[in-house]
Amino acid sequence: MSETTKTKAGISQAEAIDFVWREADVLDRADYQTWLKMWSKHGLYIIPINPDETDFENTLNITYDDAGMRRMRVDRLSGGFAISAAPAARTVRLLSRFVETDCGPETISLRAAFFLTEDKLGRQIQHTGTIEYDLIREGGALVMSKKVVRLINANGELNAISYLF
Amino acid sequence: MNEIKTDIQPDWSKQVDDDRIRTSMYKDPAIFDAEMEKIFGRTWVWVAHTSEVPDKGSFKTSHVGKQPVIVCRDRKGALHVLLNRCRHRGATVCEHTSGKTSSFQCPYHGWGYALDGSLRAIPYIDGYSEDFDKAEYGLKRLKVDVYNGMIFATFNPEAEPLEDFLGNAKVWIDLFMKQGAGYPVEVIGEHQFSFPGNWKIQLENTTDAYHFPVVHKTFLQSLDAEAADTFAFLEGDGYVEDLGNGHSVMVAMPEMVDLEEDLERPIPKRFEELAEILRETHEEEHVRRIVRAVGGCGFNLNLFPNAACSMAFFRILRPIQADETAIRHLAIGMQGGPKAANQMRLRLHEHFQGPMGFGSPDDAEVWERIQRGTDAGPDLDIMVNRGIGLQKPSENGLDVGDVTAETGMRSAYQMWKRMMSQ
Numbered sequence: 345m346s347e348t349t350k351t352k353a354g355i356s357q358a359e360a361i362d363f364v365w366r367e368a369d370v371l372d373r374a375d376y377q378t379w380l381k382m383w384s385k386h387g388l389y390i391i392p393i394n395p396d397e398t399d400f401e402n403t404l405n406i407t408y409d410d411a412g413m414r415r416m417r418v419d420r421l422s423g424g425f426a427i428s429a430a431p432a433a434r435t436v437r438l439l440s441r442f443v444e445t446d447c448g449p450e451t452i453s454l455r456a457a458f459f460l461t462e463d464k465l466g467r468q469i470q471h472t473g474t475i476e477y478d479l480i481r482e483g484g485a486l487v488m489s490k491k492v493v494r495l496i497n498a499n500g501e502l503n504a505i506s507y508l509f
Numbered sequence: 510m511n512e513i514k515t516d517i518q519p520d521w522s523k524q525v526d527d528d529r530i531r532t533s534m535y536k537d538p539a540i541f542d543a544e545m546e547k548i549f550g551r552t553w554v555w556v557a558h559t560s561e562v563p564d565k566g567s568f569k570t571s572h573v574g575k576q577p578v579i580v581c582r583d584r585k586g587a588l589h590v591l592l593n594r595c596r597h598r599g600a601t602v603c604e605h606t607s608g609k610t611s612s613f614q615c616p617y618h619g620w621g622y623a624l625d626g627s628l629r630a631i632p633y634i635d636g637y638s639e640d641f642d643k644a645e646y647g648l649k650r651l652k653v654d655v656y657n658g659m660i661f662a663t664f665n666p667e668a669e670p671l672e673d674f675l676g677n678a679k680v681w682i683d684l685f686m687k688q689g690a691g692y693p694v695e696v697i698g699e700h701q702f703s704f705p706g707n708w709k710i711q712l713e714n715t716t717d718a719y720h721f722p723v724v725h726k727t728f729l730q731s732l733d734a735e736a737a738d739t740f741a742f743l744e745g746d747g748y749v750e751d752l753g754n755g756h757s758v759m760v761a762m763p764e765m766v767d768l769e770e771d772l773e774r775p776i777p778k779r780f781e782e783l784a785e786i787l788r789e790t791h792e793e794e795h796v797r798r799i800v801r802a803v804g805g806c807g808f809n810l811n812l813f814p815n816a817a818c819s820m821a822f823f824r825i826l827r828p829i830q831a832d833e834t835a836i837r838h839l840a841i842g843m844q845g846g847p848k849a850a851n852q853m854r855l856r857l858h859e860h861f862q863g864p865m866g867f868g869s870p871d872d873a874e875v876w877e878r879i880q881r882g883t884d885a886g887p888d889l890d891i892m893v894n895r896g897i898g899l900q901k902p903s904e905n906g907l908d909v910g911d912v913t914a915e916t917g918m919r920s921a922y923q924m925w926k927r928m929m930s931q
Contacts, residue, residue: 391865393698393699393700401852402848402851402852402855403697403698403855404697404698404699404700404840404855404858404859405855405859406700406859406863406864406865407859407863407865408855408856408859413860416731416867417865417867419727419730419731420727420730420731420867423727423730425726425727425730426726426727426867426870426871427724427871427874427875428870428871428873428874429870500701501701501702501703501835502700502701502702502863502864503702503703503704503864503870503873504702504864504869504870504871504873504874505864505865505870506870
């Protein structure tokens with residue numbers, strides 16, 4: 345395969361945006377089994393605490409999930425035994441302000457703003473932040489190889505989150 | 510009818526019996542205000558760990574009760590705890606959570622303070638008469654002392670020495686700090702949250718082993734069989750010991766009290782990969798010491814009124830109002846220690862703590878439920894009688910109950926009663 349065809353077979357911004365919107369929809373519907381399939385095997389799901397953190401492995405995060413932790417997290421949220429997540433909050437999230445930050449033959453990186461409202465026990469809480477996605481194509485389908493959710497208040501007080509960002 | 514004002518102090522001792530407390534202990538703003546004065550205003554309160562203010566000029570903002578303070582080191586390295594309030598018109602002089610500085614300056618009129626709190630600079634000083642004495646207007650200083658890296662402060666100049674106040678708890682602090690495995694213990698990050706409930710609900714929880722299998726079912730489900738067995742401590746030989754002065758320790762895993770004992774014990778499966786990495790750079794004995802340290806201690810030490818050395822982290826509570834409490838969970842690691850070991854400690858901390866941890870959110874949920882539930886039945890009491898009649902005396906002559914006993918809560922409430930009656 346020549347370089348040209350690789351580029352042609354690359355990932356367009358529109359395809360990437362379609363993917364992250366679908367992921368947002370999957371999360372709002374708490375369809376976590378589908379969500380697990382939207383990941384590359386070695387993907388990392390990270391929610392850092394420090395606003396500008398880049399060394400996630402050597403700092404404390406809110407999540408630093410490999411495939412094993414993602415699976416356990418989904419089990420916890422779906423199992424009905426976690427008292428803080430049964431019932432879970434209902435959520436609606438919007439993604440916008442997409443910026444393509446990097447691209448390769450079979451990869452694309454996007455940065456997007458998100459705004460999420462949760463409702464639980466009659467209380468509504470808003471969470472806002474930036475999400476960085478690294479997407480790759482595996483077996484013809486897009487999957488996430490990294491997702492970094494930077495909540496604007498991650499280094500302040502944050503109470504129980506009964507869903508996924 | 511007009512309110513009749515008297516100077517008669519309410520008799521707070523009626524709030525606490527040996528085996529129960531009144532529901533108003535969680536609810537009454539008047540009790541909360543009295544606690545801020547008689548407890549947080551008088552005793553030693555944890556404000557920071559020395560690793561949070563490592564150098565000359567390092568500072569960290571904190572609280573003593575509701576009052577904001579700055580913990581800092583001056584140019585000679587001496588520790589100070591200063592009220593974060595300009596002596597002129599009251600503005601905070603520092604709004605950064607931590608950092609390094611050579612002075613604190615009020616943003617309003619520019620009064621400048623040295624790191625020991627003394628007032629150094631006043632713009633346009635000619636506006637004050639000659640008898641104005643800068644020495645009278647330093648940032649208010651609290652009494653400060655340190656035990657094994659834990660910095661405490663008190664408003665009370667007459668407070669007993671910190672070591673006397675900690676008393677029987679000191680040996681447990683020393684045991685806890687063995688998690689450095691020969692390296693200095695260092696704070697390596699923190700999760701912060703708050704819950705709409707009274708601070709004593711959190712204080713109780715630290716020595717409450719009884720809740721663990723119920724509230725933390727999903728955490729236990731996420732462990733491998735060996736780790737789940739370690740955490741099935743209600744079946745074991747653990748105990749809760751009153752340490753005096755409101756302090757207590759809940760020993761969940763007696764085999765993990767002294768991390769330097771029995772180092773030849775087999776390494777648990779979940780730590781084998783870490784041990785292999787460490788063996789490349791460390792002798793076998795040190796590998797075993799580090800691995801044991803990474804797993805944390807098998808006990809929760811509760812220090813009245815606001816701190817805990819809880820298995821592998823510091824838990825610090827801050828009362829905000831009768832029904833609002835802020836909490837910090839500080840992760841600790843080995844300063845200069847092996848990266849792989851500190852990474853594992855971070856991952857273990859993330860697993861249980863934080864807003865998306867497998868443990869903390871469920872704790873916060875039940876604490877809030879207590880605050881909500883106690884809207885009902887104001888005439889009913891909160892029971893802390895579990896283990897009464899089954900306790901034995903410790904070598905200190907204080908009570909020891911089984912691991913599920915509410916011995917630690919009773920210890921805290923007797924101290925509460927003593928302090929509130931003064």
